[in-house]
Amino acid sequence: MAKFNKKKDGDLPAVSTASLPDIVFMLLFFFMTVTVMKDSSLMVDNVLPNASEVKKLEKKDRVLYIYVGKPTREYQKVFGTEPKIQLNDKFASVSEVGDFILMERAKKPQELQNVLTTALKVDKNANMGLISDIKQELRKVNALKVNYTTFEGDAFRNLQ
Amino acid sequence: MPRRGGPPEVNAGSMADIAFLLLIFFLVTTTIETDAGLDRMLPPMEPPEDNVVIKQKNIFTVNINKDGQLLVEEELLDLKQLRERTIAFLDNGGDRTCNYCKGAKDESSSDNPTKAIISLKNDRETEYGTYITVQNELVGAYNDLRNREAQRLYGADFTDMEAEYLNPETPSSVREDLKEKVRKIQELFPQKLSEAETQLVTNNIKI
Numbered sequence: 001m002a003k004f005n006k007k008k009d010g011d012l013p014a015v016s017t018a019s020l021p022d023i024v025f026m027l028l029f030f031f032m033t034v035t036v037m038k039d040s041s042l043m044v045d046n047v048l049p050n051a052s053e054v055k056k057l058e059k060k061d062r063v064l065y066i067y068v069g070k071p072t073r074e075y076q077k078v079f080g081t082e083p084k085i086q087l088n089d090k091f092a093s094v095s096e097v098g099d100f101i102l103m104e105r106a107k108k109p110q111e112l113q114n115v116l117t118t119a120l121k122v123d124k125n126a127n128m129g130l131i132s133d134i135k136q137e138l139r140k141v142n143a144l145k146v147n148y149t150t151f152e153g154d155a156f157r158n159l160q
Numbered sequence: 161m162p163r164r165g166g167p168p169e170v171n172a173g174s175m176a177d178i179a180f181l182l183l184i185f186f187l188v189t190t191t192i193e194t195d196a197g198l199d200r201m202l203p204p205m206e207p208p209e210d211n212v213v214i215k216q217k218n219i220f221t222v223n224i225n226k227d228g229q230l231l232v233e234e235e236l237l238d239l240k241q242l243r244e245r246t247i248a249f250l251d252n253g254g255d256r257t258c259n260y261c262k263g264a265k266d267e268s269s270s271d272n273p274t275k276a277i278i279s280l281k282n283d284r285e286t287e288y289g290t291y292i293t294v295q296n297e298l299v300g301a302y303n304d305l306r307n308r309e310a311q312r313l314y315g316a317d318f319t320d321m322e323a324e325y326l327n328p329e330t331p332s333s334v335r336e337d338l339k340e341k342v343r344k345i346q347e348l349f350p351q352k353l354s355e356a357e358t359q360l361v362t363n364n365i366k367i
Contacts (some may be wrong), residue, residue: 021176028186031273035190052296056196077274119195125288129284144202145202146199148198148295149196155296156293
């Protein structure tokens with residue numbers, strides 16, 4: 001019977017890759033939905049302290065970020081090694097914090113303007129003096145809800 | 161020559177490469193983490209209109225100096241004991257009006273959890289990490305007490321209930337129910353943590 005051709009030795013059938021794009025697209029959509037875009041690149045060292053009694057910051061659209069820490073190595077020549085404030089993509093002084101909050105608040109939709117949280121991402125080696133000044137500025141513009149962003153962990157590790 | 165068998169098929173072999181390219185782009189430019197941290201309310205700028213007189217025994221003072229040492233109620237204290245001491249102060253119930261307190265009922269300590277105030281002061285030179293540890297212990301003391309009461313009344317931890325209440329994915333019928341419970345517990349142990357403006361704690365400065 002000539003219909004049943006004998007297979008040649010050692011010739012494996014090729015694996016079909018037709019569904020590979022589908023798989024990759026699935027991964028792509030997964031990452032697109034669960035992640036958020038980075039909005040600014042860090043110019044300061046930002047090793048957050050640990051705390052155990054943390055609450056999750058839900059709803060990214062109602063959070064404003066303030067970064068504090070000493071400038072990273074490439075900026076140290078210009079800005080020194082003292083802790084600095086970073087707002088969006090540039091270094092700022094304490095007096096600019098209030099204006100920054102007011103400006104960012106004005107950009108948000110009306111119904112969110114009263115429920116904004118300010119997330120303070122502060123390096124654990126920074127001094128409280130600068131933080132106190134920032135808090136004072138925040139009080140002046142009535143941005144009273146703050147969140148000290150931390151890692152989740154044992155708080156006593158901060159002391160080492 | 162006329163074409164046979166319809167239009168030629170488009171080669172889809174490079175589709176996977178294009179999709180991979182997109183995938184890698186999204187992997188690089190996005191972050192997956194959700195932020196967590198300690199929520200705090202700052203005091204409003206304008207002072208309260210009427211001056212409320214607060215008894216000294218209802219205030220629990222915590223000072224942190226620049227070396228990260230703690231001065232609690234005028235004496236040095238190890239950070240590890242802070243939570244215990246705070247709980248003892250809040251749970252004291254000195255005037256015996258608090259029927260859920262399990263503290264020592266010491267006359268010289270706080271009257272009632274609703275009157276007890278914690279005053280936190282720090283030096284300008286204090287390290288932020290130390291400050292967060294102290295904040296964490298103080299919030300932890302409140303959470304421990306609230307968990308205790310929530311367990312007694314509803315058989316669940318307060319922190320879990322609050323997290324579920326704040327989670328936007330919780331159905332609204334459950335949230336309505338939780339809202340009432342969370343408020344009830346918060347009223348039993350209201351968080352009164354005052355942070356005065358920083359000042360130099362003069363007697364701690366070494367010359």
